[in-house]
Amino acid sequence: MREKRKISRRAFLKTAVAGIGGMTLALNGGGAAAQEKSPAKPKPAKKVLGVDVIKVGGQGVISGAHADYGWQIQAGATLAIEEINAKGGILGSKLELKFMDEELKPAVAVKNARYLATDWGAHLLFGVDSSGSAMAVGPILPELDRICVFDHASTHRLTEELVYGKGIKQIFRIAAPVYQESNLAALIFKEFPNIKRWAGIHCDYEYGYSTWALFQDTLKKYRPDVEFVSIAWAPFWTMDFSSHISAVMAANPDAIHATPWAGEGVMLLRQALMMGVFDKIQAWFQCMGGSVDLLEGISNEVAAGKFKDKLWATARYIHNYPDTPENKKFVESFRKRWNRFPNYSAENAYSTIYVFKAALEKARSLKTSDLIKALEGLKIMTPAGERYFRPEDHQAIYAVPGGRVVKDPNYPLPILGDLKIFSPQAYYRNPPFEPLKMGK
Amino acid sequence: MKTRLAVLILLFLLALLPFYAGKYALYVAIHILLLSIFSLGFNLLFGYTGLLSFGQAGFYAVGAYGCGKILLAYPSLLAGIVGGVLLAGAVSLLLGILCIRHTRIYFSMLTLSFGMMIFSLAWKWRDMTGGDDGLVGIPRAPLEVPGLFKINMAAMENYYYVVLGFAVLAIYLFHRIIHSPMGLAMQGIRDSETRTACIGISVQKYRLVAFTIAGLYAGLAGALLPPLESTVTPPLAHWSHSAEPVLATLLGGIYAFSGPIVGSVLFYLLKDIIVRFTEYWLICLGIIVVILVMGFRGGVVGIFVREGSRR
């Protein structure tokens, strides 16, 4: 036993030491970083905001099948920051961006937020693609003492439960939430008397559930005569939708309402074409179908008229609307900078930075409490139109139309034509909110 | 003697951490401690009993959801953590009975599928789990024993000490177990199942014990998470999360007591640091795994110490 014990002693000693080494080294590193970078104590400078650089920490998914969204967020924010810095920054302080991959994993998003705020020293946070990540990041903002502008995650719960319900004032959302996909769609299709039988092919997670539930509630209000005849749920990473499509087509629907997005949306639509769906139905509403990556993905099929003008879509911003100088300028400079069309996530991020600018200039301070005051009720002109941050739930109110996916000679990729425009009040849920029932 | 000294130094440094480390470093430290507990339990199965489980994240998630639900209903840290651990233990005992009849690949596949069943439950049983949004707004409840004491946990420093306490306890107990007769029996099973049976030891019994203990450890790691993050989401149960203790343990060394702990430190810091410089941290990790399997199955500890590299 003796010899043996000696061995294992040595084993433990060395490794223990290694452990301490690793631990302390890294932690001291982190610690030091935190001390010097902590924005809490401003450096002696005559800058209004007290810092030379305003650090902006963003995140989005930049890996996997949905990577384009993160890329677009990054691109939009970068463009805005370059513009602002070129004009001398905000109140004399330049902006600096650090962007991280949230991997669509809430745990990662939280870790990133903590790293950005407490180690890298971000003054302002924005981003996050998935609802789960948003719902996870929201609650820790008070502890981090930072505001975060969410520019993609769309669950209504973020603003209705966390801000309006739990009173987490550090949360703001610049993007239109699921109302866009459900209530707007309902408002459009209540005008189609022949479409009576609706089917759904939806994401097998919160986004799909709430969108489908809300769509049914709202449409029923205007059209008691419609039926919702069948539904198929597609888990994350569904690549073969043929079972889902045939399952819902079995009920002979007049129209289909679908949420799978990004690459999955493209696969769904191409496979629907293959299965001759568009010969049978009258309309297909593709939520977020106005997203650039999706439009690029089905560009050939649209050009060939395979969808027979039955494909409808919306997005939280569409590059061909509104017809304003702000929007024209944004699209042009985005295309010049990145040589691609801006996605809604890009516009959201771009506007987010300008929202920061407006808030900082109004508050003339980096204190979270001041920024919250400045942002509540803020009205600001953005490429997507005028946005108004509702004080009750910190949700930005602005109008985005839905329309048919069509080819336009002036654009290399499909656009939304035959636009149906409603005032936001018409399709936004308004306080007081009561939680929405989602049988599923 | 030397060992004791090293351990004391380590404990001392960890105890003083909040005084010389920043907020984020503290947060990282907590996560490393959780991963260490998680990996230790895993290695009782893998390194000491010879069973590679790809479903440990399932029990981690049970612990996390259990603790989360309790804290949302009754804000007492101890109740949450203990409840979560016990729940995870019960589940692992139950599934263990079904799993231990299998070995090698079949065991790995069965644990994988049970883990994924828990994942899909977390995803689908929305009234209970909140679906993919998960359980939100879980309070970091105070540590209290009614009538005795009550410590506020709002400051992360305080919670760090709670985690440190549980981690030290878990590691100490683990050390006792693997150096006990039962630990020896498990190693016997790892080295030769048939031989162990033919000296009068019930292989299945000790497999089940190891499986349950591993589940309890996973559950403890999981139960300590919600108070930190205030959220619990399904990815915690996904097989890719089960892979983390596997990689950490492999990195540190599966044949040494301290392997999983050292591995957890390296694994977490490695990822945390690489991620800051490149989004391609997976490929670095993959290369490390390949190199370890090809050449250094004893892991880092094995490289340091002859004992570790023994096959």
Next chain:
Amino acid sequence: MKDIIRTESLGKYFGEMAAVHEVNLRLQEGLFTSVIGPNGAGKTTLINLLSGYMLPDRGKIYFREKEITRLGPDKRVKLGISRSFQVMNIFPRMTVFQNILLPVLSRLNKTSSAFSSLQSQKEAVGEAEKILGEVWLQEEKDFPAGELSHGDQRLLELGIAVATNPQVCFLDEPSSGMNPIERIKVLELVKKLASERKTTFIIVEHDMDIVFSLSDWIVVMNRGEVLAEGKPGEIRENQEVRDIYLGEEI
């Protein structure tokens, strides 16, 4: 003398092939018994059946007139039946000492204690030390068993087999892969253990000289069946046995 192991028309079949067929054995306590026979005669299978390592397809097994046919190996060890393996089967990653300690702990029913240190198991440690001595492995006690020489691993295998303090112990070619001198050493050790420990050994062995010089009783198997059994003298005279071993000098 009374039977310690008795079988009734024991059979084990692999598809068409009868590894063991209609075997009715009476192994008597205290008789040093050898099982011999050409390769594929079913010797190892027989031991696997008797030790519970395999379950028979047919027939019954009795230990001291108590039926154990369906008992698992670990249960049989508790009754006092133990074995060694033809293909080396030790605990390679544990130390030699632990290799012996584990079976001892198992016999003392201590393996379920989860928090006491090994050193604190005074009784077991003492016994293990003693057994190490009996199999000449004191010096190597702290080596990892996997790093021992082949001969020493054989000794260890033997040590593990006797460490559960069995009443009957099956040894499957305890001297395989050893040179003649080592063989004699090992088998004399076995004989010594038999007398000191009051253990009834049943061994499978190829070296006829050793078998006939050591055994009190010899069982000859061929094609899964028992061809003959008896005292060495009788077996030497047996014509059938001579036939299956023809050429070989008995």
Next chain:
Amino acid sequence: MGFPLFMIEGKDMETLAFQGLVGLSVSMYLWLLAAGLTIVFGVLGVLNFAHGSLFMLGAYFAFTYYGLWGVNFWLAIAMSLLSVGVVGYFMERFFLRHIYHMDHAFQLLLTFGFILIFDDAVKMIWGGVAKIPPMPSFFEGTVSVVGRPFPVYNLFIIGAGVAVAIVVWLLFEKTWWGKMVRASASDREMASAIGINIPRLFTGVFAFGAMLAALGGALGTPVRVVAPGIGSAMIIQAFIITVIGGLGNLKGAFVGALIVGTVSAYGILLFPVFELFLIFLIMAVVLMVKPQGLFGG
């Protein structure tokens, strides 16, 4: 407005039959993936976690040749098979070959390491954004089955699945190479004793398995997107199939694929809520009842 767990009511025979056919196409596609995995395990005894990554590589190569370079579709597929075959060759020759003697756990871990490497490697080469290959025109159009449009492409996939099954069967049952492989699978010592060059044979088998994976990936490109991670998204399903059927048993894998494909198809139609859960449940139950899988042991 909750949905009942079980929605059989109002599902006529045509619907069920049609869904079954769709399920068949799903099954056959899964079979393409499971076949290679099974062969590699059956012969080399290694459960290749990275099989899904080879599937992904197949898709990327096919996309590059057909979608980017405009090579003829069939030629592009052949080229992608070869490319992935070469990748497989190197994987076996320089890595797997050295771990056959090791515990299954380490083999699983090594191939797991390759998943991480391949996933990031394609991200470096092709970028993180999902690629959308064009659809060859001859796959467009549908045929009418029980009065409903069924895609030509899905018919083609069914055909391809059956074809692969036949080819593999002929290869292993009727050719000298197949006989050698089976001999070495059952007894390596004996095989090398009678002069079979085991290492080279195994390299060949692994490359062959890799090419089958690539075939699945390549044939998927017309209707799927190509993105990092599509491999790891598929591998678990492939595992379930092979385990249900009995690891290393081709007949088992074929049946397993049929079960999983059909169950998921009907699951979506009849149990929209618990489809995901169902497949894992089946696997667990099979293992419980028949530890070696339906056709294994």
